[in-house]
Amino acid sequence: MDRRDPITTARGVGPVLGRRLAAAGCRRIADLLAHLPLRYEDRRTLGRLPGAEDDAKESVQPGPLTVVARLEDLRRPVFLKGRAGRRRFSRVEAVARDGAARVGVVWFNRPYLARQLEEGVPYLLHGPLRRRGGDGPWQLSNPSVERIGGEEPDGGGLRPVYGRIGEVPPSRVARLVADAIRGLRDTSGPEWIEEWLPREERTKHRLPRLAEALTEVHSPSRETSIEDLNARRSPAHARLAYGEFLLQQLQLAAARRQRRRSGKPHRYHADAAAWTAATGLLPFRLTGGQERVLGEIADDLGRKEPMLRLVQGDVGSGKTVLAALSCLIAARSDLQSALMAPTELLAEQHFVSLARLLGSRMAIALVTSSQRAASDGGAVEERIADGGIDLVVGTHALIEERTRFARLGLAVIDEQHRFGVVQRQSLAGKGFRPDLLVMTATPIPRSLALTVYGDLDVSILDEMPPGRRQIETRVTTDGGMEEAVEEVRRRLESGGRAYVVFPLIDGGEGAAAGLPSLMESGPKWARALAAPSGIVHGRLGRQERDETMGSFADGSIQVLLATTVIEVGVDVPEATAMVILGAERFGLAQLHQLRGRIGRGTDPALGEPLCIAIAGEPSPEAERRLEVFAASTDGFRIAEEDMRQRGPGEVLGTRQAGLPRFRFGDLARDWSWLVAARQDAAELLDRLTDPENDALRRQLGRRIPGLLS
Numbered sequence: 001m002d003r004r005d006p007i008t009t010a011r012g013v014g015p016v017l018g019r020r021l022a023a024a025g026c027r028r029i030a031d032l033l034a035h036l037p038l039r040y041e042d043r044r045t046l047g048r049l050p051g052a053e054d055d056a057k058e059s060v061q062p063g064p065l066t067v068v069a070r071l072e073d074l075r076r077p078v079f080l081k082g083r084a085g086r087r088r089f090s091r092v093e094a095v096a097r098d099g100a101a102r103v104g105v106v107w108f109n110r111p112y113l114a115r116q117l118e119e120g121v122p123y124l125l126h127g128p129l130r131r132r133g134g135d136g137p138w139q140l141s142n143p144s145v146e147r148i149g150g151e152e153p154d155g156g157g158l159r160p161v162y163g164r165i166g167e168v169p170p171s172r173v174a175r176l177v178a179d180a181i182r183g184l185r186d187t188s189g190p191e192w193i194e195e196w197l198p199r200e201e202r203t204k205h206r207l208p209r210l211a212e213a214l215t216e217v218h219s220p221s222r223e224t225s226i227e228d229l230n231a232r233r234s235p236a237h238a239r240l241a242y243g244e245f246l247l248q249q250l251q252l253a254a255a256r257r258q259r260r261r262s263g264k265p266h267r268y269h270a271d272a273a274a275w276t277a278a279t280g281l282l283p284f285r286l287t288g289g290q291e292r293v294l295g296e297i298a299d300d301l302g303r304k305e306p307m308l309r310l311v312q313g314d315v316g317s318g319k320t321v322l323a324a325l326s327c328l329i330a331a332r333s334d335l336q337s338a339l340m341a342p343t344e345l346l347a348e349q350h351f352v353s354l355a356r357l358l359g360s361r362m363a364i365a366l367v368t369s370s371q372r373a374a375s376d377g378g379a380v381e382e383r384i385a386d387g388g389i390d391l392v393v394g395t396h397a398l399i400e401e402r403t404r405f406a407r408l409g410l411a412v413i414d415e416q417h418r419f420g421v422v423q424r425q426s427l428a429g430k431g432f433r434p435d436l437l438v439m440t441a442t443p444i445p446r447s448l449a450l451t452v453y454g455d456l457d458v459s460i461l462d463e464m465p466p467g468r469r470q471i472e473t474r475v476t477t478d479g480g481m482e483e484a485v486e487e488v489r490r491r492l493e494s495g496g497r498a499y500v501v502f503p504l505i506d507g508g509e510g511a512a513a514g515l516p517s518l519m520e521s522g523p524k525w526a527r528a529l530a531a532p533s534g535i536v537h538g539r540l541g542r543q544e545r546d547e548t549m550g551s552f553a554d555g556s557i558q559v560l561l562a563t564t565v566i567e568v569g570v571d572v573p574e575a576t577a578m579v580i581l582g583a584e585r586f587g588l589a590q591l592h593q594l595r596g597r598i599g600r601g602t603d604p605a606l607g608e609p610l611c612i613a614i615a616g617e618p619s620p621e622a623e624r625r626l627e628v629f630a631a632s633t634d635g636f637r638i639a640e641e642d643m644r645q646r647g648p649g650e651v652l653g654t655r656q657a658g659l660p661r662f663r664f665g666d667l668a669r670d671w672s673w674l675v676a677a678r679q680d681a682a683e684l685l686d687r688l689t690d691p692e693n694d695a696l697r698r699q700l701g702r703r704i705p706g707l708l709s
């Protein structure tokens, strides 16, 4: 028996069960072992049923109880109609007796128990003991129930409780796992699964061996802390999480090293004076943070291997400016650069501001898919291909489609949280090895930065340009419109501008949920705010959108009624107010991103920037989200919280974004193990060829064939 054997070789698994397990992704014995218990029950001490004499005493407390008792008065199941007659509920009742003590037992939705259980024989019962109706007689509700022979010495220790695997019920899963571990140990001895974690790492972190860890998570020994187990923080759980992180970090470290080894074909001709001259073109002085990050970029560009750097910084911290300077340096070195934005609107904005700043010093072109559709793209593409254009600004259509460069040196990906790692790789896959600068305004949690973007170097811009004002954020419910109108009007009167953000363009599907839409509620807001207004959303043509945005920027329109198309990058310094409708529908990161559109100006006459989030009927989670949103403007804090609430997959958008799927480790919970794995991996890479690490190399090879050839 081997853990890589098909599941059908496990004891008790025939073809039918084998198919059901396989249908749920459990194909090999190893998959079964990776199915960890959801929680653990503490059955280490056998209790007693409360007797009549205990009734008045304080000594009996409600809570989980493990007892051996005989059943009597076993009733037939009672079926109850659920709401709307849809679902049926069933109830089976009995009395548990232990000497003179008698306590009622009730099971819900397990009608078969009435047939299976027998009166008068001893059972081990485990479940919550509580008073019926809060102060009535004691009752055991929904206890697990097992027939016991005479020899059971205690309640059964620490019991794992599993979730189902597809259609296979938890109790069956428990038996299969226990049998599998016993079987593996019987055939291969105590070292029934190959240990691949080097001794050094095991000792350093005081972690159990793999066989022991797997045994412990599935059948913990009595001394283990139940709290640690249930929090998945036992040494055994830690071993599994750390091991998993370490494998992934080793792959990343290997990829980084490989990248370091291979050079890039192009060179920059830029000394310190060139950078200073470029910086001098800006109408302001760089912040200390910008200086530092620019230094890191300059270092990277000067190296022989291509840059792969992620710049994280809150909205408005001045990232795009750094990208612009880098592109200028590239042009001075006779290299082309590309700046890619997630939306056309943002690409167009970048194009306009870059053209304003650098247009006289380099040839800049805009490439978008709508422009291509208008078929005026051909000429531009030719000029890119023959090297006549220094900087190409566009959406990721740039990398997906046919754009060919004569000598691409630098690629900037703005707002990486919207790009997948996939796109990043597809760029590299196009055959060129440009320096890659990735910008994200939604700071991703550090733990994600280490995993998903673990092969990147990370710069952090944690300082805002001077004069930025703290944005006040208020969260109200639907009744809050009047207050919002009043506050916004005050700001409009002093020359400010305001955004009103809607979750939907028009009624349609979402209207049923009572969500405000741009088309239906927009006019009402426009009237109430009594200022010239315009509308933008994703379905408008480019020209119309441009015109409206232009009017908003120059002040002929003061109110912009919009969907989340304005989420990224739009830069209007006079905007000091934002109302977000249906705020319960937005994720934390998105809310933060939206809010970043206001308070970018420094003119004190405009008044304090204010964001009002109006929520319809927030769920408890939405309420919590909005609370965090109102309490913090720190992007990193918001990102961590966002990940805690929604999980790493959601935070990144899609699985495709390159998020490795960890079976054991949890990026939020096991953060410190991830950090340890990252550090260890860098160092372990040098020892990887030692004979004692054969098993580790095999383990790595299994995950990504050929990586370490």
Ligand code: ADP
Residues within 6 Å of the ligand: 284, 285, 286, 287, 290, 313, 314, 315, 316, 317, 318, 319, 320, 321, 322, 441, 465, 466, 571, 600
């Ligand atoms: P980000 O890309 O991080 O959101 P930008 O680079 O677009 O930030 O900068 C936001 C705004 O702040 C722009 O209007 C930019 O011109 C301005 N800005 C950037 N750096 C500075 C600075 N050091 N001092 C003053 N204004 C700055």
Ligand code: MG
Residues within 6 Å of the ligand: 319, 320, 414, 441, 569
């Ligand atoms: Mg930017």
